[in-house]
Amino acid sequence: MEPILSVKNLGVRYGGSAEWAVRGVSFDLGRERLGIVGESGSGKSTVGRAILRLLPGAEVTADRMRFEELDLLDIPERRMLKVRGARMSMILQDPKFSLNPIERCGDQIAEAYRTHVRATKRKARAKTLEMLEAVQIREPERVYDLYPHEVSGGMGQRVMIAMMLMTDPDLVIADEPTSALDVTVRLEVLRILDGLVRERGIGLVMISHDLNLVRNFCDRVLIMYAGQVVEVLDARDLDQATHPYTQGLIAAQPRIGGDRGPLPVLQRRDSWVEGAA
Amino acid sequence: MRRRVIPDIAGQAGAILVTLAGLLILTFVIGRIMPTDPVRAIVGEDATREVYENVYRQLGLDRPVWQQFFFYVRDVLTFDFGTSIRTGQPVLQDIARVLPATVELATFAIVIGAGLGIPLGVAAAVNKDRWPDHVIRIASLMGHSMPIFWTGMIALLIFYAGLGWVGGSGRMSQFYIGLVPERTNFLLIDSALAGQWDVFRSAVNHIILPASLLGYSSSAYITRMTRSFMLDQLNQEYVTTARVKGLSRNKTIWRHAFGNIKVQLVTIVALAYGSLLEGAVLIETVFAWPGFGQYLTSNLLIGDMNAVMTCVLVVGLIFIGLNLISDILYRVFDPRTR
Amino acid sequence: MVTLPLGTARRRSLPHGLVSLGRIAAFLFRAPPSAFGLVVLALLILMAAFAPLLATHDPYVQDLQSTLQPPSGAHFFGTDELGRDIYSRIVHGSRITLTIIFVVSIVVGPIGLFIGTVAGYYGGRVDTVLMRLTDIFLSFPSLILSLAFVAALGPSLNNAIIAISLTAWPPIARLARAETMTFRSADYIAAARLQGASSARIIWKSIVPMCLPSVLIRLTLNMATVILTAAGLGFLGLGAQPPLPEWGAMIATGRRYMIDSWWLVTFPGVAILLVSLAFNLLGDGLRDALDPKQINKR
Numbered sequence: 070m071e072p073i074l075s076v077k078n079l080g081v082r083y084g085g086s087a088e089w090a091v092r093g094v095s096f097d098l099g100r101e102r103l104g105i106v107g108e109s110g111s112g113k114s115t116v117g118r119a120i121l122r123l124l125p126g127a128e129v130t131a132d133r134m135r136f137e138e139l140d141l142l143d144i145p146e147r148r149m150l151k152v153r154g155a156r157m158s159m160i161l162q163d164p165k166f167s168l169n170p171i172e173r174c175g176d177q178i179a180e181a182y183r184t185h186v187r188a189t190k191r192k193a194r195a196k197t198l199e200m201l202e203a204v205q206i207r208e209p210e211r212v213y214d215l216y217p218h219e220v221s222g223g224m225g226q227r228v229m230i231a232m233m234l235m236t237d238p239d240l241v242i243a244d245e246p247t248s249a250l251d252v253t254v255r256l257e258v259l260r261i262l263d264g265l266v267r268e269r270g271i272g273l274v275m276i277s278h279d280l281n282l283v284r285n286f287c288d289r290v291l292i293m294y295a296g297q298v299v300e301v302l303d304a305r306d307l308d309q310a311t312h313p314y315t316q317g318l319i320a321a322q323p324r325i326g327g328d329r330g331p332l333p334v335l336q337r338r339d340s341w342v343e344g345a346a
Numbered sequence: 347m348r349r350r351v352i353p354d355i356a357g358q359a360g361a362i363l364v365t366l367a368g369l370l371i372l373t374f375v376i377g378r379i380m381p382t383d384p385v386r387a388i389v390g391e392d393a394t395r396e397v398y399e400n401v402y403r404q405l406g407l408d409r410p411v412w413q414q415f416f417f418y419v420r421d422v423l424t425f426d427f428g429t430s431i432r433t434g435q436p437v438l439q440d441i442a443r444v445l446p447a448t449v450e451l452a453t454f455a456i457v458i459g460a461g462l463g464i465p466l467g468v469a470a471a472v473n474k475d476r477w478p479d480h481v482i483r484i485a486s487l488m489g490h491s492m493p494i495f496w497t498g499m500i501a502l503l504i505f506y507a508g509l510g511w512v513g514g515s516g517r518m519s520q521f522y523i524g525l526v527p528e529r530t531n532f533l534l535i536d537s538a539l540a541g542q543w544d545v546f547r548s549a550v551n552h553i554i555l556p557a558s559l560l561g562y563s564s565s566a567y568i569t570r571m572t573r574s575f576m577l578d579q580l581n582q583e584y585v586t587t588a589r590v591k592g593l594s595r596n597k598t599i600w601r602h603a604f605g606n607i608k609v610q611l612v613t614i615v616a617l618a619y620g621s622l623l624e625g626a627v628l629i630e631t632v633f634a635w636p637g638f639g640q641y642l643t644s645n646l647l648i649g650d651m652n653a654v655m656t657c658v659l660v661v662g663l664i665f666i667g668l669n670l671i672s673d674i675l676y677r678v679f680d681p682r683t684r
Numbered sequence: 685m686v687t688l689p690l691g692t693a694r695r696r697s698l699p700h701g702l703v704s705l706g707r708i709a710a711f712l713f714r715a716p717p718s719a720f721g722l723v724v725l726a727l728l729i730l731m732a733a734f735a736p737l738l739a740t741h742d743p744y745v746q747d748l749q750s751t752l753q754p755p756s757g758a759h760f761f762g763t764d765e766l767g768r769d770i771y772s773r774i775v776h777g778s779r780i781t782l783t784i785i786f787v788v789s790i791v792v793g794p795i796g797l798f799i800g801t802v803a804g805y806y807g808g809r810v811d812t813v814l815m816r817l818t819d820i821f822l823s824f825p826s827l828i829l830s831l832a833f834v835a836a837l838g839p840s841l842n843n844a845i846i847a848i849s850l851t852a853w854p855p856i857a858r859l860a861r862a863e864t865m866t867f868r869s870a871d872y873i874a875a876a877r878l879q880g881a882s883s884a885r886i887i888w889k890s891i892v893p894m895c896l897p898s899v900l901i902r903l904t905l906n907m908a909t910v911i912l913t914a915a916g917l918g919f920l921g922l923g924a925q926p927p928l929p930e931w932g933a934m935i936a937t938g939r940r941y942m943i944d945s946w947w948l949v950t951f952p953g954v955a956i957l958l959v960s961l962a963f964n965l966l967g968d969g970l971r972d973a974l975d976p977k978q979i980n981k982r
Contacts, residue, residue: 123589154592161590166583169602171609171681181591216681232591361816368820376836484717487968491961493912495919496935496953499942507943624825628916632939642828643920646835658824658832665823 072097073240073272074120077133081112081119084126091115091296098240102266102273104283104304106318107293108335113276116293117242120274121159122149137239155185157240158233160262163249164225168217174225175201175213178232185236200231204261223254230262234269241266242274247282259286280307280318292318295342314341358673362666369662373655374418378411422659428652432645437656440641445660446531447517448630448637451560452622454553458561459568459622460615466565467572471580472599482569489566494625498559498632505555513552515634522548556633560625564618571614572607579603609680616672620665711973718969724962732778741769743776743929752945762947764938770947773929774955780930781959784845784914789903791849792856797899799853800860801887805868815861818854826851827913834922841930844923848913852906859902863895905967908960915956931956 074097081091091112096103105113118124120134122141134141136157144152158181161167169177178200179193188196194213201209204227217225226246233241246262247255263286266273277283283290284304292300292315300312310316317335385401393401402408406417421427427437463486470482506514513519517533522545526537534553537545579585580603588598627639634640638657645653712718731738740760747767755762761770803814821829826848833847867873867890876886917923918932926933931952938948 121590123586150592150594152592154590159590161583161587163583167587169584169588169606171606180593184592218682229587232587361819364816365820365823368816369823372820373832376832483968487717487961487964491908491912491957491964493915493919493932493935493953493956493960495916495932496949496956499935499939499949500953503942503946621825624827627827627831628919631920642831646831647921649835651835654832654835658828661828662824665825669823 072099073137074098074274075133075135076116076120077131079116079119079131079134080129081115081124082128083124084128089296090127091119094293094296094298096291096298096301098272098274100270100272101289102263102275102287104275104277104287104290105293106277106280106283106290108278111293112296113293114244115296117159117244117274117276120242121153121157122146123153151185154181154233154238155236156238157242158236158238160226160229160233160241160243160246162245164217164220164222164229165249167229168225170217172216173213174215174217174220174228178228178235181232181235196235197231200235201228203234203265204228204231206231221254222250223258226250226258227261230258230265234265234271237269238271240272240274242276244276245278246275248277248279255282280322294337297342299341312341313338358670362670365666369659369666370419370422371415373659373662374415376658377418377651377655378414427656427659430645430653431650432648432653437653440653441638441656441660443531444636444638444641446637447533447635448623448626448639450532450534451553451557451630451635451637452619452626454557455560455564455622455625456615456619458558459564459618462561463565463568464572464611467569468576468599468604470569470573471576474577479573482573486566486569489562490570492563494559494563495628495632498556498629501555501559502632512555513548515552517552517635518545518548519552552633556629556635560622560629563625564622567618567621568611568614572611575607575610576603579606582606609676612675612679613672616668620668623661623664708970708973712966712969715969715972717965718972721962721965721969724958725966728778728782728959728962731775732782735775735779739769739772739775741772743768743773744927752941752948754945755947761951762945764934764948765941770934770951773934774931774951777929777931777934777952777955780841780924780928781911781914784841784848785907785910787845788849788852788910789907791845792852792906793899793903795849796853796856797860797892797895800857800862801864801891801895803857804861804864805883805887805891807865807868811861814857818857821851821854822858824851826909827916830913830917831920831922834917839922839925841924841928844914844917847917848910851913852910855906856899856902860895860899863898864891867891867894901967901970904963904970908963908967911956911960911963 076097077095079091079094080089082089094112094116105116107113115124119127119129120136120141122129129142131142136152139148139152141149168174172180175194175197178197179190182188182196183190183193186193198209198213201212206212206224206227212220212224212228217228220228226249230246243262247258250258259282262273265271273287275283275287284307287304290302290304290307291298292302292310292312294314300310300315302310302315307315307319310319313336317333320333321335385398385405385407389397389401406414409417425438429435430437430440433440466482466486470479473479502514505511522542526533526540526542526545529536529539533549534546537543537549580599582603585598585603588602589595593601623638626635626637627642629635630637630639631643638660642654642657645657709722712722745768747763749767750759750763751765751767753759753763753767759769759771761774764770764773799814799818803811829851830844830847833850834843837843837846873886873890876890881889914923915930915932915935918930919936921933921936924930924933926937934952935949935956938945938952941948
């Protein structure tokens with residue numbers, strides 16, 4: 070099957086920095102769910118933003134970065150505006166910060182729709198209410214008129230998901246979609262996202278530091294360390310990981326019913342980074 | 347959240363009352379420490395002893411200080427600010443007559459200042475650390491650094507005496523004085539109401555230079571604050587969200603980031619408007635603008651303390667009022683405080 | 685991680701303040717605007733120090749034979765209506781400007797520090813009362829309040845300085861209070877209190893030194909306003925009195941001859957503009973050199 074997204078040898082360097090934040094990252098994504106796992110600072114979020122071309126001032130290089138028929142490396146920003154939010158979008162981490170505090174939730178969702186589809190206000194509102202129902206919000210009419218500070222974290226993230234799926238994109242990048250939420254609502258939000266992604270055949274890139282979460286919700290897992298991919302595995306084969314870093318990550322997960330000895334300290338070796346001096 | 351509003355307003359009112367009381371004490375104290383003899387200022391140098399004593403008692407100067415303060419507060423509360431020695435008119439009446447000229451000038455200036463400062467501040471923030479930012483920063487620091495009375499003179503020298511582009515001193519040409527019936531004392535409004543378009547043109551010609559200078563100097567502050575507010579917002583995640591939605595950079599900046607600083611800007615513009623009164627004192631002297639600032643300084647120079655202290659009180663009240671208004675606007679426009 | 689012990693060792697060999705001052709100066713010199721500010725201020729200080737040497741004429745001696753002369757080799761900036769050399773008057777005027785800056789700083793700094801640290805340290809009712817007082821002063825534009833004070837005290841240079849000082853302390857007090865609030869609950873303050881140190885001692889020994897850097901920066905930033913206010917008072921005839929060569933007063937007298945003799949008002953104005961611009965540029969640079977958030981707080 071033709072991949073939705075194909076990245077080969079992606080490198081990102083932030084302005085003024087000598088170090089590459091990301092380098093040599095390659096992967097293909099079909100209509101599947103790909104997890105990118107790594108510690109903070111491993112460059113996983115940077116990969117997501119590079120794909121959306123939202124890294125102003127950073128140097129982005131790649132041998133190939135294709136999204137469907139588009140070459141993301143050289144289409145002009147003007148055309149990118151028609152792609153971003155319409156055919157690919159991104160769910161950000163914390164609804165407390167990622168929603169505009171002075172606009173009503175519903176209007177923010179409707180804006181995503183009206184940016185790409187010519188529609189009357191009334192039509193956009195109807196679509197928004199529909200979408201709010203799709204993310205299992207019980208009183209869409211009421212929530213439409215709430216300001217972000219008036220909704221809970223779980224509700225805010227559902228608003229975010231509604232906003233980003235409003236235009237039926239082919240690719241969604243979820244950047245730590247649940248790590249800012251209460252543990253009790255995480256699973257619920259993830260199930261909603263998972264359900265919609267499967268139902269609509271969306272390609273999903275799930276960026277997370279939580280190995281267990283990725284294991285349960287993704288088909289494949291990409292493990293990043295210091296800006297590079299160290300291992301790619303099917304989610305169900307995670308226990309057969311060969312790379313010592315992945316093994317370390319797995320060993321560092323606390324387990325119910327496991328022994329109560331101290332968790333092993335995560336090993337980090339410079340030699341895992343290719344080309345490091 | 348709604349329940350908190352009432353005590354908030356009560357607290358606000360309390361704070362205003364305390365500030366008002368402080369204002370009264372301050373003006374009272376300043377009025378009392380002056381070395382010039384208020385009695386002499388009224389009766390003149392060669393009044394007889396009886397006349398002097400009489401006025402001394404009339405002014406209540408023989409009473410204890412706390413009683414004098416009590417009388418002062420009573421007078422203020424009943425809007426009795428005494429008569430100006432210089433004009434012989436009640437001070438309040440004088441101020442009501444001169445204030446419109448200053449308000450007209452300050453309003454014209456704040457429109458220029460905000461119209462210049464806000465877009466420049468946004469531009470500086472968006473282009474942070476690139477050349478537009480540097481140019482804007484230097485330009486606004488210049489506006490902040492210039493002694494406005496001096497710039498006023500130089501500008502008069504160039505644009506009036508040299509190039510003849512604008513009118514000179516005063517609110518209009520000598521020729522038109524007295525032609526327009528005084529209804530509001532706002533010349534631009536009065537002349538328009540009377541259909542005297544020549545006068546209107548002359549008034550615009552005269553106000554444009556002092557207002558531009560005042561506007562430029564207040565735009566310095568507005569630019570700087572807009573820039574720093576804007577920088578705070580541009581680093582927020584919701585800006586990224588807007589970009590992810592597919593909004594262009596411009597739309598993101600103006601619709602989302604700028605939308606979030608509007609409320610703060612109201613406060614800043616209100617404060618800038620207040621400090622324009624300060625610039626007005628100096629610029630009115632240079633441009634012979636018959637407004638509040640000139641009234642204040644000419645009374646200062648002859649030691650007419652009644653008039654001076656009332657002016658100070660009025661400025662304080664205007665400041666408190668502006669703070670209050672911006673506070674209310676904050677509450678009305680920011681959904682988080684409702 | 686290896687560099688940390690080295691860094692602290694080196695810092696210990698020099699007083700901490702000196703090292704950071706040096707670092708700030710280096711930073712300031714790297715940016716052209718703040719370097720310009722530093723240079724102008726250095727020139728101002730040199731000018732004031734060597735005024736008698738730099739001046740070509742006595743700033744007070746009148747020469748009615750050569751009044752209102754345009755700039756020339758004999759009189760760099762021309763002469764005024766009494767034939768006095770404007771260049772020499774500006775040079776000597778720098779002493780007045782520096783005096784104003786110096787006196788206002790040493791009056792305003794301690795007052796602001798005292799009120800701010802006491803309010804911040806004790807909190808509660810003391811804080812409320814002191815901050816209300818500060819707010820009352822802040823609710824006036826500083827020039828108007830200075831005008832009122834000068835009017836009450838009588839116009840003179842000294843009274844102008846007093847009036848400016850009386851109106852310039854509130855922002856400093858606000859800042860010192862905000863700083864104090866952040867230190868108040870720090871462990872080392874608690875430790876000092878447990879050792880039985882008196883409040884006065886804690887404020888003086890532990891809190892004031894911590895507030896000092898930001899207060900100094902704030903003072904620098906305020907100096908531009910102080911200079912403009914002083915010049916404004918001089919211009920209105922409420923500050924320095926003739927024949928003192930104060931720049932604002934020079935502009936006021938030159939105003940009458942402005943149309944025919946532009947040099948009378950131009951040069952003193954440029955001098956005021958340069959010095960206040962220098963302080964603004966310097967303050968701006970200092971703000972960048974240190975945490976911007978901290979300094980913006982009033």
